[in-house]
Amino acid sequence: MDDYIVSIKDVSMNYHTIDGETKAIDKISFDVNKGELLGIVGPSGCGKSTVLSLIAGLLEPSSGEIYVGGKVSYMLQKDYLLAWRTILQNAVLGLEIQKKLTEENKNYVIDMLRKYGLGDFLNHYPSQLSGGMRQRVALIRTLAVKPDILLLDEPFSALDYQTRLAIADEVWKIIKYEEKTALFVTHDISEAISMSDRILVLSKRPGRVISIHEIKTSGEQGPLNRRKAPEFRDYFNEIWKELDVHV
Amino acid sequence: MYEAEIPERMSKEHQAYLKKVHQINVSVRVCQIMIVVAFFGLWELAGDMKWIDPFILSQPSRMWATFIQLLHTGNLMYHIYVTVYETVVGFLLGTVLGTLIAIVLWWSDYISRILDPYLVVLNSLPKTALGPIFIVWMGSGEAAIITMALAISIIVTIISVLNGFKEVDEDEIKLLKTFGANRFQILQKVVFPSSIPTIISALKINIGLSWVGVITGEFLVSKAGLGFLIVYGGQIFKLDMVMTSVLILSILAALMYIGVCYLEKFFLRWKLA
Numbered sequence: 001m002d003d004y005i006v007s008i009k010d011v012s013m014n015y016h017t018i019d020g021e022t023k024a025i026d027k028i029s030f031d032v033n034k035g036e037l038l039g040i041v042g043p044s045g046c047g048k049s050t051v052l053s054l055i056a057g058l059l060e061p062s063s064g065e066i067y068v069g070g071k072v073s074y075m076l077q078k079d080y081l082l083a084w085r086t087i088l089q090n091a092v093l094g095l096e097i098q099k100k101l102t103e104e105n106k107n108y109v110i111d112m113l114r115k116y117g118l119g120d121f122l123n124h125y126p127s128q129l130s131g132g133m134r135q136r137v138a139l140i141r142t143l144a145v146k147p148d149i150l151l152l153d154e155p156f157s158a159l160d161y162q163t164r165l166a167i168a169d170e171v172w173k174i175i176k177y178e179e180k181t182a183l184f185v186t187h188d189i190s191e192a193i194s195m196s197d198r199i200l201v202l203s204k205r206p207g208r209v210i211s212i213h214e215i216k217t218s219g220e221q222g223p224l225n226r227r228k229a230p231e232f233r234d235y236f237n238e239i240w241k242e243l244d245v246h247v
Numbered sequence: 248m249y250e251a252e253i254p255e256r257m258s259k260e261h262q263a264y265l266k267k268v269h270q271i272n273v274s275v276r277v278c279q280i281m282i283v284v285a286f287f288g289l290w291e292l293a294g295d296m297k298w299i300d301p302f303i304l305s306q307p308s309r310m311w312a313t314f315i316q317l318l319h320t321g322n323l324m325y326h327i328y329v330t331v332y333e334t335v336v337g338f339l340l341g342t343v344l345g346t347l348i349a350i351v352l353w354w355s356d357y358i359s360r361i362l363d364p365y366l367v368v369l370n371s372l373p374k375t376a377l378g379p380i381f382i383v384w385m386g387s388g389e390a391a392i393i394t395m396a397l398a399i400s401i402i403v404t405i406i407s408v409l410n411g412f413k414e415v416d417e418d419e420i421k422l423l424k425t426f427g428a429n430r431f432q433i434l435q436k437v438v439f440p441s442s443i444p445t446i447i448s449a450l451k452i453n454i455g456l457s458w459v460g461v462i463t464g465e466f467l468v469s470k471a472g473l474g475f476l477i478v479y480g481g482q483i484f485k486l487d488m489v490m491t492s493v494l495i496l497s498i499l500a501a502l503m504y505i506g507v508c509y510l511e512k513f514f515l516r517w518k519l520a
Binding site for chain 2: 056058073074076077078080082083084085093094096097098125127145
């Protein structure tokens with residue numbers, strides 16, 4: 001387990017507003033191994049997104065240490081494709097901002113768009129695409145800057161259920177194919193089990209680590225196959241109990 | 248556009264639908280034209296039949312005669328040029344300066360908060376009250392008139408463009424931050440482009456306001472321009488001249504407004520796609 005690329009040690013985070021102070025996460029520690037897909041589940045408001053923002057460097061922790069050994073790229077809850085930019089222009093946004101929009105990088109993005117079924121839509125506007133296609137563009141935009149670590153913040157929550165299953169499968173394949181490390185936040189236990197190599201379970205606010213599960217299923221891998229695996233239910237029940245959901 | 252592109256495979260029902268849409272469009276246009284024709288026709292008739300006194304209310308035929316006469320002997324084109332020039336300059340200055348100031352205020356929330364009450368006061372102040380001050384400062388000429396147009400349009404521009412900037416989706420800004428964007432890039436890539444609809448609607452308001460500024464300015468000081476013709480015509484009791492100038496003015500204002508609408512179509516073509 002010493003092959004980690006991200007390491008979080010005793011990290012706490014407090015938010016300050018005029019009305020007071022909110023403890024979002026409390027002394028969290030965990031490592032992420034190179035090439036693994038780590039799912040983070042927890043009740044809403046448990047600071048899952050905060051963890052990603054801290055790793056991305058968008059926020060400074062109140063205390064604790066964060067080690068990130070690679071280039072990070074963040075995919076938000078919705079696709080946030082800019083309506084006035086074409087698909088290609090949206091996909092190269094990150095490169096543009098980081099001033100790395102070379103001919104070579106642009107072709108890399110075009111190749112990716114073609115490879116993932118968006119070749120005919122390079123000059124279309126986002127409003128002309130379906131939700132699933134838009135999500136794929138958002139992922140390619142995230143991959144375009146050639147990150148080592150992908151941060152996915154409930155990347156499918158804006159999609160309908162059918163599309164969600166299909167896109168999750170596709171995103172999983174893309175991440176594995178491109179050999180990326182990924183942290184993946186969700187409140188959907190099934191989704192986490194279907195996609196992750198390991199799952200980190202957080203408590204409700206202030207977020208603490210309850211447990212970490214290694215997910216191993218028999219049979220073929222990939223989110224859709226995993227949902228059919230016999231172990232799926234057991235993992236689900238175990239995590240469900242830990243989350244201790246009361247309505 | 249509806250008739251030209253009916254492919255043959257279109258169903259009868261759809262054809263009927265398009266035809267109906269087309270018919271309504273045509274009938275709207277016909278009614279619009281009829282109102283103009285009826286208005287001027289009635290006006291002319293009322294003058295001829297002595298229902299109204301053309302000396303006070305003028306008459307289309309007399310306005311036409313005045314128009315021709317002004318064109319030949321009264322430097323009408325020059326007057327039009329002066330007014331249009333002042334309006335366009337005032338309008339552009341108001342838009343550009345207003346947008347620049349809005350950018351400064353967006354950049355620094357601190358400055359924005361400090362200046363907020365002053366903007367509110369300046370916005371509610373009737374800017375025409377400043378006319379005499381501008382005249383003292385800048386002399387009774389073009390500069391004072393343009394300043395007047397600027398004064399009237401700039402505050403509204405600042406407020407509406409700044410509001411547009413502030414309404415930009417926080418998550419779109421976050422998206423740019425995840426790529427490490429600096430504040431200038433955030434302005435350039437997200438805040439400004441997504442505020443273009445707001446800026447354009449500010450332009451539409453500004454055009455009207457610039458005309459108000461220029462005409463008021465010309466009332467106060469000028470020796471040329473349509474505002475001058477209106478005031479002068481009023482003073483010598485030539486209502487034909489006043490009415491003709493007002494009519495020309497309304498046509499010019501409409502043309503400029505249409506110009507901005509074309510601009511809107513161009514900049515917002517992604518919305519139509």
